[in-house]
Amino acid sequence: MKHTGTHGSEYRSVSPSKISPKWGREEETEIFAQNVRRFRQGKLSEDDFRRFRLQHGAYGSRLQLNYSMVRIKVPSGEINPEQLEKIASLSESFSIGSAHVSTRQNVQLHWVQLEDVSEVMRGLVEVGLTTREACGNTVRNVMCSHYAGVCPNEAFDATPYSKAIARFFIRNPMCQNLPRKFKINFACCEDHGLVRIADIGLTPVVKDERRGFRMYLGGGLGAASFIGHLLEDFTPEEMILPTCMAAIRLFDRYGNRENMARNRMRYLVHEMGWEKFQKMVLKERSIVEMTTAVATAKLFDVKENDSPNLPISTKSSHPLTKLPVLDDHITSESSKYERWIHTNVVSQKQAGYFTVFVTLEAGDITANQLRILAGAIRELSAEGVARNTPQQNFAIRYIKGEDLREFYERLMSIGLGSPGALTITSAVGCSGTTSCNLAITNSHRLAKEVQRKFIELGFDTDEDFRDSTIKISGCPNSCGQHEIATIGFFGGASRIGTAMAPTYTMLFGGSAGEQGNLGKAIMRVPARRVIDTIKEIIKIYRNEKNDDQTLNEWINRIVSGEGIGDIRNIEDMKRLLLRVTQLPSIEIEPELYKDYGNDVKFTAKTARGECAA
Amino acid sequence: MNNNTHTSNVANEKKVVNSTIFGAEDYELPVVCDIDILRTLIRNKAARVVDVRKEEEYKQGHIPTAVSIPLAQVLSKDSPEGIVDILESIGVSDNLPVIVYDDTFGALAARVAWTFQYVGHTNSSLLEVTFSRWKDLELEIENQINTYPRTTHHININQEMHADVSYVENAKESTNKILVDSRERLNFLTEHIPGAKNIPYTMLGSNGNILRKPDEIRRFMENRGLSPESEFITYCGSVGTLSGLAYYALKLAGIKNVKLYAKSFREWKILGKPKEEFKDANYWDLSAE
Numbered sequence: 001m002k003h004t005g006t007h008g009s010e011y012r013s014v015s016p017s018k019i020s021p022k023w024g025r026e027e028e029t030e031i032f033a034q035n036v037r038r039f040r041q042g043k044l045s046e047d048d049f050r051r052f053r054l055q056h057g058a059y060g061s062r063l064q065l066n067y068s069m070v071r072i073k074v075p076s077g078e079i080n081p082e083q084l085e086k087i088a089s090l091s092e093s094f095s096i097g098s099a100h101v102s103t104r105q106n107v108q109l110h111w112v113q114l115e116d117v118s119e120v121m122r123g124l125v126e127v128g129l130t131t132r133e134a135c136g137n138t139v140r141n142v143m144c145s146h147y148a149g150v151c152p153n154e155a156f157d158a159t160p161y162s163k164a165i166a167r168f169f170i171r172n173p174m175c176q177n178l179p180r181k182f183k184i185n186f187a188c189c190e191d192h193g194l195v196r197i198a199d200i201g202l203t204p205v206v207k208d209e210r211r212g213f214r215m216y217l218g219g220g221l222g223a224a225s226f227i228g229h230l231l232e233d234f235t236p237e238e239m240i241l242p243t244c245m246a247a248i249r250l251f252d253r254y255g256n257r258e259n260m261a262r263n264r265m266r267y268l269v270h271e272m273g274w275e276k277f278q279k280m281v282l283k284e285r286s287i288v289e290m291t292t293a294v295a296t297a298k299l300f301d302v303k304e305n306d307s308p309n310l311p312i313s314t315k316s317s318h319p320l321t322k323l324p325v326l327d328d329h330i331t332s333e334s335s336k337y338e339r340w341i342h343t344n345v346v347s348q349k350q351a352g353y354f355t356v357f358v359t360l361e362a363g364d365i366t367a368n369q370l371r372i373l374a375g376a377i378r379e380l381s382a383e384g385v386a387r388n389t390p391q392q393n394f395a396i397r398y399i400k401g402e403d404l405r406e407f408y409e410r411l412m413s414i415g416l417g418s419p420g421a422l423t424i425t426s427a428v429g430c431s432g433t434t435s436c437n438l439a440i441t442n443s444h445r446l447a448k449e450v451q452r453k454f455i456e457l458g459f460d461t462d463e464d465f466r467d468s469t470i471k472i473s474g475c476p477n478s479c480g481q482h483e484i485a486t487i488g489f490f491g492g493a494s495r496i497g498t499a500m501a502p503t504y505t506m507l508f509g510g511s512a513g514e515q516g517n518l519g520k521a522i523m524r525v526p527a528r529r530v531i532d533t534i535k536e537i538i539k540i541y542r543n544e545k546n547d548d549q550t551l552n553e554w555i556n557r558i559v560s561g562e563g564i565g566d567i568r569n570i571e572d573m574k575r576l577l578l579r580v581t582q583l584p585s586i587e588i589e590p591e592l593y594k595d596y597g598n599d600v601k602f603t604a605k606t607a608r609g610e611c612a613a
Numbered sequence: 614m615n616n617n618t619h620t621s622n623v624a625n626e627k628k629v630v631n632s633t634i635f636g637a638e639d640y641e642l643p644v645v646c647d648i649d650i651l652r653t654l655i656r657n658k659a660a661r662v663v664d665v666r667k668e669e670e671y672k673q674g675h676i677p678t679a680v681s682i683p684l685a686q687v688l689s690k691d692s693p694e695g696i697v698d699i700l701e702s703i704g705v706s707d708n709l710p711v712i713v714y715d716d717t718f719g720a721l722a723a724r725v726a727w728t729f730q731y732v733g734h735t736n737s738s739l740l741e742v743t744f745s746r747w748k749d750l751e752l753e754i755e756n757q758i759n760t761y762p763r764t765t766h767h768i769n770i771n772q773e774m775h776a777d778v779s780y781v782e783n784a785k786e787s788t789n790k791i792l793v794d795s796r797e798r799l800n801f802l803t804e805h806i807p808g809a810k811n812i813p814y815t816m817l818g819s820n821g822n823i824l825r826k827p828d829e830i831r832r833f834m835e836n837r838g839l840s841p842e843s844e845f846i847t848y849c850g851s852v853g854t855l856s857g858l859a860y861y862a863l864k865l866a867g868i869k870n871v872k873l874y875a876k877s878f879r880e881w882k883i884l885g886k887p888k889e890e891f892k893d894a895n896y897w898d899l900s901a902e
């Protein structure tokens with residue numbers, strides 16, 4: 001294995017990396033190694049060890065507890081080149097030579113031997129990263145829109161607030177043993193960000209020249225999903241900590257600790273009723289305000305220098321710089337570079353700067369790709385860091401127009417120059433049966449297959465599909481965020497006679513952002529027919545659509561029963577799709593009884609999930 | 614270029630070595646030979662340097678005084694006599710220090726060094742870096758093809774370094790014998806010899822060195838609860854290269870009793886021996902390769 005990373009640069013000024021925050025702690029790695037030994041020697045019970053292991057970000061691998069998925073927290077999704085390079089070498093040494101970007105801005109290393117987890121942690125600490133509270137009943141990675149700071153529509157950059165919240169709650173005694181995990185997401189504007197599918201979601205707003213947020217509580221995806229509720233019109237910035245603390249305290253006090261299937265805060269909100277919960281939060285917040293020690297409150301420390309020290313103004317400058325393209329319209333015949341520019345690059349509010357999206361397949365990236373990417377970020381991004389995205393890609397910001405070609409060439413040299421990152425082709429897939437105990441189907445591979453096929457078909461070049469998304473989970477638990485996709489899928493199994501086939505439940509009409517909606521379940525589709533089914537939907541759409549209606553808009557109309565062509569509602573749609581989606585007997589089509597990546601007959605094997613442990 | 618400065622400085626600092634020690638033909642090599650020792654030995658014409666890359670690569674430039682013995686040549690002479698013949702043909706007598714290098718993270722060099730030691734040339738060692746690294750450090754390179762007058766060399770088989778298939782089969786019964794599979798994780802998960810522990814070769818090197826520092830390797834063993842007092846048998850997928858590197862990693866960590874199952878998992882499978890497989894997860898689909 002050759003280490004061919006590019007280090008430094010002889011001809012370009014290298015942007016100074018920000019002082020990287022020290023999320024990790026050296027002593028925790030040693031304690032982890034000790035506890036693994038104690039567990040192996042029988043001195044630590046399985047339950048106690050599991051709780052400890054999850055608290056430190058090591059999740060059991062599918063039907064193989066001797067291996068772990070190590071989840072690296074990336075607060076706000078911001079990750080610097082040194083960290084990417086370290087993850088590259090850790091993935092080679094202790095994992096499978098590839099790393100995986102998750103839908104919650106974590107980076108995961110899979111199939112790490114339990115005995116090596118402490119070594120991975122040791123390496124992460126060296127570059128300021130941590131796995132602490134990446135799993136378990138804690139405040140998980142605090143997400144922030146990857147556009148925060150560059151979004152033309154944002155009120156202000158939410159990143160420093162997102163990091164301050166992450167800093168305040170990590171290792172905080174008040175959230176070490178919650179009834180269940182707790183997720184906090186920051187947006188940049190009403191469109192970008194997952195604020196309504198988190199326990200707490202925050203969108204920055206300015207009111208009367210005061211900074212603040214619209215805060216949403218009690219959302220979340222899972223076997224039963226809920227959209228978060230708006231707490232109040234405006235929560236001033238100094239109130240977001242007391243509000244978060246109040247919600248967490250109420251959840252800690254009243255959350256369901258008995259029934260693991262219903263113990264997220266969203267169930268508490270649902271069972272209690274929003275209005276009652278809302279009143280309780282506001283009341284609890286005033287108690288928090290009155291009783292929180294000044295010293296504690298000071299720990300919530302919003303540092304403006306958490307935003308990069310850039311050589312340019314980060315203030316908005318309109319109009320947006322036009323993409324450096326020859327044609328406004330592209331087809332699958334356009335040059336590869338043109339196609340990539342159109343589908344992977346957006347203008348920032350900072351004049352002359354662009355954000356570039358690196359297309360990964362279901363979030364996977366090799367060690368060597370990480371190294372070359374790190375070099376490109378160091379040399380070509382003015383902020384010198386990457387953000388990972390819930391679409392399982394990397395966003396590299398502050399690239400100058402004249403450097404776009406160079407950036408593209410570097411991506412091409414390592415096989416990362418695929419187009420379509422911002423289009424329907426960039427399918428999301430959770431890890432599925434590649435590593436997860438709960439998975440029923442190989443959603444991970446299916447997402448890759450969808451992406452390859454749709455790029456081949458040139459779907460990325462069709463403007464009508466641009467605002468559509470495809471997201472796939474391997475079970476109903478929504479790690480693939482299928483409920484906020486235009487077309488979503490979650491894995492299951494269907495039985496005909498004694499034969500079991502891998503199938504997906506297809507959902508229509510989900511969306512993210514502040515106006516987000518959950519998708520509606522439509523029908524089941526055999527795993528091996530998912531691609532044909534989407535193609536069939538697109539074929540019908542092309543026949544039916546009128547004027548400028550995009551695929552996403554058309555699907556939303558059908559979901560609400562307002563279609564105006566031959567297809568008016570979901571029932572019409574189902575009738576037309578049945579030809580593709582029905583599952584014949586195993587004798588007629590044996591291939592439908594095998595999942596992707598398996599040549600043997602499908603069985604639905606699962607084991608206990610560890611989210612709830 | 615900049616990232617080389619550090620190591621070069623270290624090399625310069627360490628350059629002051631006692632040339633009388635290194636002048637002797639019977640200087641006893643450590644498990645891994647560092648760059649400074651090698652350069653001194655070369656200057657004093659007191660060692661044989663063996664380049665195990667392909668012959669074409671050797672011809673394009675190699676470490677001064679090196680001879681070309683591609684791994685394939687060693688593997689094709691699958692008898693102690695054949696190997697000793699190679700040693701004699703490059704002018705290696707019983708005690709002359711032999712330092713082996715490659716450009717494949719040390720694995721090919723390890724297999725060749727192991728073979729030399731096995732037939733009786735115990736004074737063999739691995740160079741701490743690959744040829745690429747040597748070049749990156751801007752150390753001396755030459756193009757000439759080197760030959761040396763033929764010598765004689767005795768055969769003295771070191772059986773305790775070697776494990777054959779029946780030895781491995783019996784070892785499985787013993788709790789004090791540990792079978793180490795040095796292939797990468799996904800290959801190991803797919804199938805391996807029952808009871809084997811996985812220490813992928815990718816764990817062994819770091820920062821441009823073919824092997825990590827001994828205390829790091831010892832810590833990996835300690836994490837795994839493996840006692841250095843145990844006997845270790847390393848194997849890999851085909852001809853004992855990756856496991857050759859693992860053999861030297863364990864030696865470097867100070868483990869006394871290490872054996873290489875040179876014919877490795879390939880022979881094991883051909884012979885239809887039992888395997889442990891793991892088919893309940895589609896882990897290959899996680900790789901972005």
